[in-house]
Amino acid sequence: MTHNAIRANALHTLLDMVPPSITCLSLDCFDTLIWRNLNAPVDVFPDLGLPGGSIERRRMAEGQARALAPHLRNRSEVTLEEIHAELVPDNVEHQQALVQAELDAEARHCFAFAPVRDLIVGAKQRGMKVVVVSDTYLSEARLRTLIADVAGADLLAMIDQVFCSCEYGIGKTRGLFAHVLKETGLKPSEILHIGDNLTADVSAPAFYNINAVHLQQFSLETLQRLRMEAAAGTMLDSTTRNTHPAYQPHRAQIALRENDDPVYAFGHDVLGPVMSAFATWLHDEAEALEKETGKPVKLLFLLRDGHLPARAFTALYPQWADRVKEVSISRFTAVASSFRDSETINRYMMPWLVKNIRRPISKATFFTRQLLFSDEEGAALTEGKTMGEFGEDILKPEHQQLIVDRSRAFSRRLVAHLHGEGIDDGDTVMMIDLGYAGTVQDAVEAVLREDMGLTVAGRYLLLREQLRQSSDKKGFFDTRNYDYRAITSIYGPISVLEQFCTVGLGSVVDYAADGTPIRDEPGVKGAQSDIREQAQHACIDFVRETGKGFVRPPRSDNHDARRRGAAGILARLLYMPMDSEIAMLENFAHDVNFGTDAMIEMFDPASADRSLRRRGMFYTKNAMRMYLPGELHKHGLPMNMTLFGMRRFALDFAKDEFNVDAMQLPIQIFGGGQSSAETVGAHRTADGFYRATIPVGRGEFTVGIFLGRLFEYVQFDEISFQPVDELVLEAQTPAHAIIEGMDEVAKGLYRIEGADGFMVVQAVPAEQPMLLNLVFRPIVTRAKPKLESIEPAHEAVDEGRRAAA
Template sequence: MESKLEFRSAIGILEAVHGYTELQQLIEAAKAISFDFFDTLFIRPLANPEDAFDILGRQFAIADFRERRRAAQVEAFRRMHAVGRKEITLADIYACFAETVVPSSELMRAEYALELALVEPNPEMFALFCTLLDTGKPVVITSDMYLSADFFIDALRPHGLAHVPLFISADCNATKRDAGELFDVVVSQLGLTAGDILHIGDNQQADVTRPCEKGLMAFHYRASREHAVKKTASLTTSIGHGLLRTSARYIPSGSYAELGFIYGGAANFGFLQWVRERTRLDHVDHVLFLSRDGYALERIAQAQVDSGFPAFCYFLGSRTAYTLAAIKADNFSQFMPFLLSGSEGLAPCELLERIGVQPPSPSIMADLGLGAGVCVSVSLHEKLASFLYAYRWEILKVCQRNRRALYCYLRQLGIGAGSRVALVDVGWSGTTQEAFELAVRPLMDLEVLGYYFCLADTPERLRREQTQRMSAMVTAASTSAATIARIYANRVAVELFFSAPHHSVIGLQAGAKGIEPVLDAGRGNIGNFLQIAQEVSHGVESFAVHYGELQQRLGVLASPLQIAWPLIELVTEERGPNHQLLEQVKNFDAWGSSRNHELSLADYLQ
């Protein structure tokens, strides 16, 4: 009775995921069940199995390992046909492998070990497999593979299943895929008629067409989560999609969390690894992950047992907050371009709201000719500048509050004169770093270093490089000028994958529990942006956990840039990041948001 309940439970999982109402009937009708192994019973955390060759290539520093391995397999098949055999073995492949500085025998052992480390039970099929074994009905594994039965025994042993009968093409010199002769072996060895055997597998030809031709029953297993991943996609992209089928299958398909997992997770994990390396080289005392771009970075670092960082924190602030802290009565006029920047299309009162200053009453603004019905344009800048200057004493109160809070905030973190501080930001031209240094310089003497995901080739960045210490993981030197241009053109999309589930920080103030942020929700409709950011962040953090575990397990050798590449692929593809979910994000930039208009992320994508 118990085994029947377990069987129904296992079938229920498949029905819930796939709607497979026929499977239970097929299993009940069969006297023996055969399971395909790869991509059915066991899966790899890779979208493309051949991407394992890239892991080996990095492990042994053989840049063209994938091409060499492919060529060796083609030659092994040629030799196989020449002598009239039906299948090749791993030894046959490496007998054809072009000589490198690493002995072929060592490469063969490494591939065997890697494949063994990669495979893990498929959550969608493994419970059914184990349940069927408990029923006493004959259950076997039938696989086309150049690896011998020893490999399958090694893979099954940790699960207590080393005793399961195996029919492996490399040992039987017969395949499923070609003429289906491996099924003849299965039928003969089981001593049953072909029609009493059910084969379950994912490949249409090898697991459905061929067994049916041999008279077996067949069931075509289709994974609940299938994504078309380009063959040219990066290894990290492949791993991201693969992890979504294995350890991270709880991430909802087609969700912002999935988007964050594949693209944001890789970008944050790679960037954090780069930042860690830089802090060691530069002997940094404190790492400040700037809000909002440093939210997930700081959380990932916190979650790591040994982050390898000096003192670090999620540092509240922004270009707006730091610039305001630098404004005083004697330099107010110098900051007029900042106060007017990006104001086209806004209502006049919104210029004050976006810096945390309470504007005059609507009636006073209307009397000044700056009422709610007025839309800011360049032609209005002179009048607005006069108004802001006349209202400067109210603005300066907020500036002074920010300046005092910033000083207390730094002291509260143990940062003082002589400290070597790294500001971690997504990019692009060092604007926030410039504002921070300008605000802090009169308060205390710090050594400030800017660490960026990407620095763009802009005049502003080139100017700031003369006085600011800035370095980035992604530059024209590490990629290309064209790639940097595409990234910068789609920078708003990149920022989404680093953003935090809270509103923009536009100021600092003293609170009951220390320094608190002053937040700006923007003035337009942001829709469900905070929920979107929360989901993206959840995906980012989940990727970091699972990729980190896989990295430990496999010893995957990848540079920070290689890890982060999926996001760069997304925003530099020919048609741009035209993902439907991205296009639904509204009023992402609080500084330029207005009640007068609505901006979606689609307006920024190129």
């Protein structure tokens, strides 16, 4: 045979390609026969429990032992005892305890890969010899014990010989296969070796003319994604790789995926493990609630975002299918049914009024529809009014009574809908959704208790309650397992997940008398719906095969491991998207689902580019974007890692921390009959652009910029004014510039004829202190700009305020 590569999902075909001359199947052990429920081999080490974390110290001890082995023992391989002797020297008892702890950890996290088990069974049925050849610090006896422990004694009995590098003092690349040939008495042409390492399992046996096949566990993209999942999970939860491993219980199933279409791979590898873990948790929560209440539990998955979780749950637990109800309750209908009295109306209205009391009402349709006024009534209530004035009208008794009457009628229609879906009075129900504060449950629970006598619990994928409610709520990810900042960091861009969990229906805005949902027209494009349905199909394929690849599940395969693995998947998707995911999402839009037909583009890279050029990285700290990491993806992983870090840990960076590489820009300020020559610092933003901010008071000052002294060609992206107290992109007002000795050769691009070329921005009267923004990119410099530290931006702002005063 030639040196071939084979994917894990094709292992079942391997023996059919083996010529009769091959009589021995040789297998690598780790990541071939025995896999771990973890991202990397070092993720076993947290179980050692060393103070301050075990991974780094355990790795250093092994490195030290290997460095000493040639000199002290005349061999290149080491044993587990020798490693731990370096880790805790002069304490034999502690060494022995750590050795046992590591063996116990391997037994807890390892599993036998089912396709390789099947390969061994097939080889024995063909009368072939089976050997294991492993680069390992475990002795043969210990490796045999591990195989029996995780794969069963029957599988171990089919393995004829085991070759461990530590017992021969050399690894595969240094000559272990010579011992294999000698002790088996076989010719190289009679052996087929398979393993996951190209050097150790292909090049090394090939040196002895042994047939070799490379087991490709994952594609390069999948490997990258798995690495980033472990990194994201570690950032999200500081216990990961400290006291807990980076769990990845989905590795085996991903390796066995056959369909390489990017959308299918996303649904299978990303959505699948998250929905499978969520469904398993929901099942256990439902059983616990049944035990607590003594009643069967009906599972109410809230459409629309509850659609994929419902499908996943039913696929994993088909015996519960008759209790799974996909009910059409939106935030809009839940709130509309909840206005029982003036208190509930006022509790709904007050947060909006307090924040916007003096502003003109800009959401008339939303507010008035939510309060159950017709469009004509809403127009009359809001025309020409501020939010405060609108609120005063709503407080009038006649309006309050109208809202209460209409809300009670609305709740009767909602109850009819639930009756039609098989929910009976007195039932125990579990409301299930992606989350995030249980707003629907908060609004409708009292209605369900009073009108139907229901016992209500809420279970969510992500629960982020800013203020704790008295309701029975839990989240698969909530503050029982993560700090509030971690939950908030996931919550920010969560709309990405929503797009793949929903169903192609419009948002429910009312119910007919018999409870039939009345919906808006769905606003999502056909192409987006097609991608969503393909991804959901792949997700359900994963869920149905949960556990595929295990001969027997590893002992660490529990709720905690699956939650941690799912958290890494979700955080990676939200902050470290892959190229294929960006391509898939680039034309997606988000339905805001508030009883309106509003659609928001998922992300706008051009807008993010413009913001970065004009404001620099600091703009991302508080940018309220739908999927900012997707917009920043083209700028590389470091930028998204910075964003994730800032949001995960609520890091209190000021703008000054982002201001580096200050270029001194020569300027002249004119005003009040005087002028002064100065320099102003321009700070690097992105894509080679710089930003300078110049205080101009309330428009008393005209500014001249002597660009010719520095540049032959310069490109301007922005020349604008903005208030000192509103350092945001949206507050800008374009400024008019007069140029002298400069020629605009393309839009925003200027050729400056000589060192005397300049630009003047004229003063514009304003009611508050203003800044002049100059965002430019040097194209060809005339003289090297001077780079030095300058006064922090807040001092420049103070100067502007003083000048304005």
